[in-house]
Amino acid sequence: MDPQVRQTNPPMMMNYPQPTQWTQQQQQQPMSPNQQYYHQQQYQQQQFVDNSCSGPPPPPPPSLPPQSNTMVAKSQSGDHTGSLTNQMTNLSLNNGQPLQQNDTLKSSLQNGQNVSSSSSLPSYTNQYPTPNSGATYADSQMPPPPTMAPNSLNYINQPSKQQEFQHQPPPPQSAVAAAVPGNWNQNPIKTTIQQQQQPVVPSLQPPTSSAATGYQSNNAYDGQPQQQQNGSLPLQPNYPQPSQNMYQQPNSYQPPQQPPMGGGHQQSMASMNHQYGSPYGMPTNRYGSTPTSPTGYGSMNPSQSPFNQQPQQAQNKLDPDAMPSVVQVILEDKTKYETNSPVLFTTAIPASVPPLVTTVMENGNQIIQDGGCASPLFVRPTIYQVPISEDIIKTTDIPFGMLIKPFDEQEVDRKIYVPISPSEIVRCNRCKAYMNPYNRFIDGGRRFQCSLCHHVTEVPQTYFANLDHTGQRLDRQQRPELCLGSYEFLATEExxxxxxxxxxxxxxxxxxxxxxxxxxxxxxxxxxxxxxxKNFPRDSGNPESLPPMFGFLTYNSKIQIYDIVNNGHAHVICDLTTPFAPLNTFLVDPLIHMDKIEKFFEQLPQLYANEEMDMQTILGPVIEAALMSTQVDVNNWINKNIVNKVVNTGNQQSNDSIPVGKIYLFHSTLPTYGSDSDTPGRLKQKWTNSVDELRKLLGSDKEKTILSPLTNKYYIELGQKCVADYATGVELFLFPPLNGFLDVAILGELTRLSGTGSIFKFYNDFSDAFLIDLKYSLSSSFAFECVLKIRTSTGIRPNDYYGYFYSRSPSDVECAAINTTTNISVEFKYDDKLTEDEHVVIQSAILYTSLSGQRRVRIHNIALASCTQIGDLYRNACCDSIVNILARIAVNQLRNGDKTIQQTKEAIVSRVINILTAYRKHCAQPGTSLGQLILPEALKILPMYICGLLKCDAIDGGPEISPDDKAYAQLKLLGSFISSSQVFLYPKLYRIEYESESETDTLKYSQIRCSAYKLTSAALAYVLENGFYVMLYITSNGCNNVKFLNGLFGPNVDSATKIKMELPLPNLLTNESQFMHRLFKKMETERKCSYKIFIIRQGIDKTETVFRSFLYEDQKIVTRQAADSKLEGLSYVDLLCHLHKEIRVQLN
Known part of the structure; x- marks a missing residue:
């Protein structure tokens, strides 16, 4: 079949050298801002290639092999020995070509030959029907930011502003086309750009860069992305397929607009007055008055406006607008994958870098189709091309790992479906890997060669099928395990x-x-x-299944277990030393006894309405008694013929089975009742006079004494028992009193070890949020009694795991219960050198019990291409996954007490320096000036995420937060998937304003960079989401806008001082109120949790400093007694300068 001809995407930046005459004019006479804008437009019209152009720009000089990277240019002075301030003036995207010394407005982008890596295996397409996606939120698509005024052109050499592309010339007729495979079932062929020559490169020198410098899934240096986006799908008669050429790029491509510019300088988080609690749980009564903000914790004068203040470091060093922007990268990726197809992305063999997780969330009405590798919803490696030698990984210091999320939220909404294979389970006899699409059948289909260990295994007679002329089984499209990356088997008795x-x-x-x-x-x-x-979740794979059983108990200094079936009689346990199960009919079937359940809960509040309750409580014995009661219960047996095997109560357990399920604990008091000898799980107060004594330890070397879970062995052993003996997970709903302390660091081990990792904290007015989170948790309950096993190709193996789990052996990961948000990260280690022409296969298999009680095995497979050059490794790196694993490693070291905060920060930055130094040393063009900071294109926003990691409360939290809040933040970050870790490390900041100057009723929002430099007084408000709560920051303009206040708070509020801060944000029928609540609902839907909304008025509330402390691009004023370190409170610009300085030291 003749290869198709497609239009090659232009690079994200195509800055060619400007005419000499123009450069001379610029050198002779300085230009005004308007003149600069005019010349910038003329220059771009001449030099930029239109995005509809089919073909690459002219080739570079043969002696300089180009690399796709991001570069910070040296100053006009060209002084390499001077200060870093004079050496770094502007940033541009550049393929390794040094920027001209006396021209800060131009750089040269050169594009080399496209190189492909041929595949030894064909690509497979998903022949299984995928359910259509449901409708999404009305405001789920983010509107583009407003365009900039011409006189605000500060974003040098980055064609990201919409107006820069409005007058581009038509594509040249001589554009060169690239050949791509015409059919996905063909073997991939090498894709080259005609009229270009392949430069000769050393062994560690990367191949020439792609013609597309955008994200790698569209790059043309290997054949797979072109297959994925341009190949036609072979239609099968039995299964619906998406339209052909669904990823054909449009003839005209317009990059997203760049948000407008601004200015400012960040203040640090204010330490809350102790009567107001800490940021993660700012209680309602903080709104009744303005809390004080001690000077030592970064207080500010409310009259000082944070808007349009130029950071001092930006004036002397780098322009903040020239730095790589997280917001811009997100918008560009979203624009790149815009399509009317119901399918957003289709995986291929080998896997390529997928869309960002933000793009997937924003396009919730589209699905990711399984084309032979597991969806990025389930697995996301840190690199999508694996070096054949460990030496390359050690040289770059990039973590080689993968995030594994066995289940996804879209399965609950029926947007995606992982099929259950009707086949018998067939496995390799040597490595025990399950049948997968990458196995090769030989000897007429009688044997197959394992894709992981290459061992040859006989095919069972019942599984035999003939082969076609290509060596593929004739029934390949009818068996999920032969054509899909994700599938399930029904487990047998073994x-x-x-x-x-x-x-x-x-x-x-x-x-x-x-x-x-x-x-x-x-x-x-x-x-x-x-x-x-009544709305208990059902098994999505078996909707007709029975609902889970139900049990209820209460506790204080005693335990009350209720026999709901028998009139709700309470069995009280007073002996806490050896808890036991007082009855064997504890669990209730809601299908049979719903009337008794309703009667019980009608009477429950009246039972204790007039009784004086205890002030102290227990916790550990409660869990033990609940676990024992489920073990001996006779109501939860599916097969009633074996009920007689459970005849005794008490401590005697059945050896035939174990119960599976969850315990939801609603707890509000530190369990201090009793003594250590007669009350298991009793916790002691860690302070003498007040909990404030513990705050002073945060951020110091002594904080591990209050945050390390290793200080209490009881709850660690109890969490392990929940997994090993009872397969019952634990979820904590905590309601601490004002300025209270519950020791989340220790209690959190129950959730971490049992696999759920679910901790919810509420303060005061918690009713709505509490119920929302409870419903989210119940709907996300997916699997019980889970055992996860990861198998890999020969030469690598799993080494370290991070997340929520319990591991009794180095090779297995166990969880009592898993939610759709549960995920585990794994780092791999080399045992031997890999084969260059073979794929690296990673298979994740999880054995679990479903909500219907079925035992199943879920398989996720991914095949990664191998590589021999460092450049391939950097071009196929996934920045989000790398940052996520680095954050988990750092948090794990802190929680275990292995490193102090300063040592942890130094280790993080040191690793980033190694990553960037290796790229500069092995991938930059020879002769590139040391005055240029070169960043890999795929990792250009890595420094910004690291800047956020160094400032986040999980790492850097000090006396301004409580010990429970820091422990809570650490647990959240330890097990967060990319969709959550992103907002933890780089909060989302939205500008709220009317759509037009006439102030219609319609509001709009646009995401901006997380810096006070971007705040403008013209906006009505700003909304900041940090993963824990949402802040509505009303500017002085919004405080004086009566229409905005009336629409948001009601007709009686015509001044910001009349806002009733003690009440939640009202839900009115006005356009303003409905718009704001839709935005908040969108955030909650994406994070699968409720958000507490805090209102802050500019110039009125001193809690304004809390809002500004989450602007992570700005400098943070340190609030703790930190050691003298250059890494404390660095702004984004300062961190880049520090990285550049250290890279130069290593290169020298």
């Missing part, structure tokens, strides 16, 4: 506990503290649990 299959129905137990402070929680549960139970 995969079940003691060989007992389908034995127990999963259970959900609700345990509520019964003290004086927790009475409101009990009343809310009693009023809402009936409806929640």
């Amino acid at each position: 995969y079940c506990h003691n060989g007992v299959q389908n034995n127990r129905r999963p259970h959900l137990i609700f345990a509520c503290e019964l003290t004086e402070t927790s009475k409101p929680i009990l009343n809310i549960l009693a009023a809402n649990l009936v409806n929640i139970i």
Whole structure:
């Protein structure tokens, strides 16, 4: 078949050398801003190639092999020995060509030959039907930011502003086309750009860069991305397919607009007055008055406006607008994948760099189709081309790992479906890998060669099928395990506990503290649990299955277990030393006894309405008693014929099976009741006079004494018991009192080890948020009694795991319960050299029990291309995955007490320096000046994420937050997927304004860079989302806009001082109120959690400093007694300067 001809995407920046005459004119006479803008437009019209151009620009000089990177140019003085301030003036995207010494407005972008890596295996397409996506939120698509005024041109040499592309010339007729495979089932062929020559490069020198310097999934240096986006899909008669050429690029491509410019300088987070709590749980009564902000914690005069203040470091060093922007990268990636197809992205063999997770979330009505490798919703490696030698990985210091998310939220919404294969389970006899699309069948289909260990195994007679002329099985499209990257098998008895299959129905137990402070929680549960139970989640793979069983208990200094079936009688356990199960009918079937459940919850609040409750409570024995009660219960057996095997209560357990399920704990008091000898799990107060003593330890070398979970062995052992003996996960809903302390660092081990990792914290007015989070948690419950095993190609193996799990052996990861948000990261280690012409296969297999009680095996496969050059490694790196794993490593070291905060920060920055130094040393063009900071295109926003990591509360939190808040932040970051870790490390900041100057009722929002430099007084408000809560920051313009205030807070509010801060944001029928609530709902839907909304008025509330402390691009004033370190509170620009300085030291 003749290859198709496609139009090659232009690079993200195509700055060719400007005419000498223009350069001379610029040198002779300085230009005004308007003249600069005019010449910039003329220059771009002459030099930029239109995005509809089919072909690359002219080739570079043969002696300088180009590389796609981001470069910061040296100053006009050209002094390499001077200060870094004089050496770094502007940033541009450049293929390794040094910037001209006396021209800060131009750079040269050269594009080399496209190189492909041939594949030994064909690509497969998903022949299984995929359900259509549902409708999404009305405001889920972010509108483009407003265009800049011509006189605000500060973003040098970056064609990201919309107006720069409006007058481009038509594409030249001599554009060169690239040949791509015409069919996805053909073997990939090498793709080259005609009229260009392949330069000779050394062994460690990367191949020439792609013609496209955008994200790698569209690059043309290997054949796979072109297959993915331009190849036609072979249609099968039995399964619906998406339209052909769904990824054909449009004839005209317009990059997103660059947000407008601004200025400012960040203040640090203010330490909250102790009566107002800490940022993660700013209580409602902080709105009743303006809390004080001690000077030592970065207080500011409310009259000082944060808007349009030029950072001092930007004036002397680098222009902040010239730095790589996270917001811009997100917008560009979203624009690149804009399509009317129901399919956003299709995986291929080998896998290529997928869309950013933000693009996937913004396009929630589109799906990712399985084309032979698992969806990026399930697996995201840090690199998509694996070096054949460990020496290359050690040279670059890039972490070689992968994020594995066995289940995804879209499965709950039925947007995606992982098919259950009807086939028997076939595995390799040597490595025990499951059948996958990459195995090769030989001997007429009677044997197959394992894609991981290359061992040859006989095919069972019942699994045999003939081969076609290409060596593929004739039934390949009818078996998911032969054509898809993700699929499931129904497990046989050998995969079940003691060989007992389908034995127990999963259970959900609700345990509520019964003290004086927790009475409101009990009343809310009693009023809402009936409806929640009626809407219990069902197995998405088996909708007709039975719902989970239900149990309820309360506790204070004693334990009350309720026999709901028998009139709700309470069995009280007073002996806390050896808890036991008082009855064997604890669990209730909601299908049979719903009337008794309703009656029980109607009477529950009245039972304790007039009783004086205890002020102290327990916790550990509660969990033990609940676990024992589920073990001996006779109501949760699916097969009633084996009920007689469970005849005893107490500590005697059945050896035939274990229960599976979850315990939901609603807790509000530190468990201090009793003594250490007679009350297991009792926690001691870690302070003498007040909890404020603990705050002073945060950020110091002594903070591990209050944040390390290793200081209490009981809850670690209890969490392990939940996994090994009872397969029951734990989720914590915490309601600490004002300025309270619950020791989240220790209690959190219950959730981390059991696999859920779910901790929710609420303060005061928690009712709505509490119920939202509870419903989200119940709907995300997906699997129980899980065992995860990762198998890899010969030569590499799993080495370290990070996340929520318990591991009894180095090779297995166990979880009592897994949610759709649960994910685990793994780092790989080399055992031997890899084969150059073979794919690197990684297979994740999780054995689990579904909500219906079925035992299943879910498989996720991914095949990665191998490479021999460092350049391929950098071009195919995934920045988001790399940052996520680096953050987990840092948090894990802090929690275990292996390193101090300063040592952790130094280790993070040192690794980033190694990554960038290796790129500069091995991939930059020879002769490039040391005065230029060169960043890999795929990792150009890595420094910004690292800047956020160094400032986030999980790492840098000091006395301005509480110990529980820091422990909570560490646990969240330790197990967060990319969609969450992104917003932790770089909060989302939206500007709110009317769509036109006439101030219509319609508001709009646009995401801007997370810096005070971007705040303008013209905006009405700003909304900041940091992953823990949302802040609505009303500017002085918004405070004086009566129409905006009336629409948002009601007709009686015509001044910001009349806003009732003690009340939540009202939900009115006005356009302003509905718009704001849709935006907040969008955020909650993306994060699968509720958000507390805090209102801050400019110039009125001193909590303004809390808002400004999350502007991570700015300098942070250190609030703790930190050691003298150059890494404390660095701004984004300062961090780049520091990285550049250290890179130069290493190069010298």
